[in-house]
Amino acid sequence: MLPLLHGFPSASHQFRRLIDSLGRHYRLIAPDYPGFGHTRTPEDFTYSFERLADVIEGFTEQLGLARYAMYLFDFGAPVGFRLALSHPERVAGLVVQNGNAYLEGLSDVARDFIALTPGTPGAESTILDLFTLAATRAQYEGGTADPALVAPEGWLLDQYFLDQPGRKQAQLALDYDYESNLDAYPAWQAWLREHRPPTLITWGTGDPFFTEPGARAYLSDVPEAELHLFRTGHFALEDHLPEIAPLTAHFIERTWP
Template sequence: MSVAETSPRRVSRRLALLAPAAGLAAIALADPAAAGGGKTAEAAKVHYRRQVVGEVDVFYREAGPKDAPVILLLHGFPTSGHMFRDLIPHLAGRYRVIAPDLPGFGQTKAPPRGQFDYTFDNLAKVVDGFTQALGLSRYAIYVFDYGAPTGFRLAAAHPERVTAIITQNGNAYEEGLSSVWAPLRTYWADPSPAHRAAVRALLTPEMTRRHYLDGADPDLVSPDSYELDIAYLARPGQDEIQLDLFYDYRTNVASYPTWQAYFRQHKPPILAAWGDKDIFFLPPGAKAFKRDQPEAEVRFLDTGHFALETHSAEIGALIVDFLERTASKAR
């Protein structure tokens, strides 16, 4: 390439030509506030708060204007609201973003096993009470992994509250379940001590690392994320809580027809943003949303289960664009 070809004028011209093709994701990468409507950095500050709901002291993250439309972020296994740390700045300039830690996870304090039943029905009840305590009457939900059965329970029970659904590797269809679920299916059919012991392998540090690294570019995944989850799982009593939730997951699969009926009847705007190399929830599970909600939008990302670790800017841009276009349908 000659010196003339790399002159400032030619470089500027080339950048100008490339800019339109870069799209929302490039804007978000360059300036998170731009993806959130160009609001001030003040709005994007994250506040760390607590809200008592019955016996549970819910820890949550909150950012964005108090009077803005709400997005409720529901995390999955084995993490916490920490998983949204990179996404929140892309949304908080335009939305009020709230990310609670579910009972049994993160910094939320719940009674020990035996005094509190760690089931998905109870997770949904706590989140329901949490939204009511905060006065949230209308909100979009971002659901991921365990956040999906929690959020779908909430949406099916209170369809008037949910303005839109963003599901990032949050499953509601049998075809989304990979072969990795085989030991869990055996456990569901026969919760014997032997089968319970067998699924403990899903709680090992190595398996937690696989949640993050399989299918993802490892150079883009912060080790702090999975090491934090490993530390949370190592707390006394956590293994038995998680094994209880593993067993109760069978109720989620049994509820798939109910949630699918909700999608068909109420037609909530749905964006499925899916890491297409997820070892747990397969791409057919994302495509299946269109069967019950034909207007659902499906976007695949070249990554694994924890797509936000590598694609937070792209997902943030997709969400802003999606919610802006579908806001009128949710009124």
Template sequence: MGTSAPRTGAVAPAVYHRTAVVDGRTVYFREAGDPAAPTVVLLHGFPTSSHMFRRLIVDLADAYHLIAPDHLGFGYSDAPPVTEFDYSFDNLTPVTLGLLDELGLERFALYIQDYGAPIGLRIASRRPQAVTALIVQSGNAYTEGFTPFWDVLFAHAADRGGNEAEVRKLLEPEATRWQYTHGVPADRLDRLTPDTWTLDQALLDRPGNKDVQLQLFYDYQFNLDAYPTFQEYLREHRPPTLITWGEHDEIFGADGARAFIKDLPDAEQHLLDAGHFALETHGDEIAVLIRDFLGRVLR
């Protein structure tokens, strides 16, 4: 099941753009594929949204049921101001769980990237029997993956007023574009569409949204406190895991990918000639890897 190549000449599967209300907040999500097929939940990172999965959803929808939500504060989901919602990874997690419950999803694979990793691994450690497989792309569960990029963020976490001007630079157009372009080999730069960083920046520039992002920058430090719980989940439950990680990622370094092997020695690891947003330049390769992997582990 799910091992064949995409059908040549077939009509592209429809992608549906939907919303659900979770605890009074509107959550936007993309959906494709037959709901009777195995489900894959796709959890995005910063500063993007479910838009990062726009092509992967189409690539896999002939064999799988895909759900890709936007976290609160991102994409087209509600983005209440920080005075009305306490933005933390602990608080974003039940919103995603609430969406999955609203959709009646009891079993699913998780694709986790960047911010999607601490949210997805909280879900997995709380509901281990629900998770059929993990697909990990540039999403840390170990301290080995942190690069010098994080120095300014951890300094901000220690003293929020001390370097806010430096941290705010990470929310400006140059930094948003860099997240997509760094680590990309020269022969693949023309695969990058400016639509990605242009959309991300437009959403970052909404009134009040940069305060949301600053709050999540601050809160990220508390994910490290949860790493032992995540690692215990991985050791105890040994979910089938595929790692597709940009080897040249300067945000979550490749050592973060290698660290998973300590607790998941059977994980399938692929370090790609890519940066942080590997789907943008290596989406075809990743889709093939996922199709092969899920076709074997979900049979």
């Protein structure tokens, strides 16, 4: 079993082609977080990474998943590592794709966004600019060697969901909460050192948010991890699926022979 934990500004649909490629041979499940994709959430829901992890933990328990690996991308890393700390016995392995867990993996752009706090002049408008179609498209195409290889349906579908009522407010709350992840980095790293889970790392080196040093930093805590770097951006699956899908399949085979 491989839960696929998506990132921002996306949802489960970002794994559509990976599921098409591997779904006939392995059990893959891609849930939407509250406030993303097709989800509906109560009006009084508090958007934080802790709450997202609570919901996904409940989701895995409803499905009876006692043992699984996790595919961690972007927001999927803070969600997945919270699950790992809560139930380390359930985690059989990690596939990490541009899912940061180290300070050295944060670009200056990422640090500037994380530093924005409620009430700071210009903070809200700066974050809201990230929720426009132009910004969403730039997240897909930025850092790629050939933007023409990135199909438009990914960013168009993301933008459709971002434009639904209440979604920008949800994302704003999560952006303000992102610093909680930095505070948790030492605990995640300690968990990696203690448990040394089988780990596959695939990373787009042109990611404007999470840089290549963040990929290499995993090796300091999990030296046996397998690392593959690609000349692309944040959404590496969009133009490097032919390379990443077989790596993921081989990892699953090695982890659960």
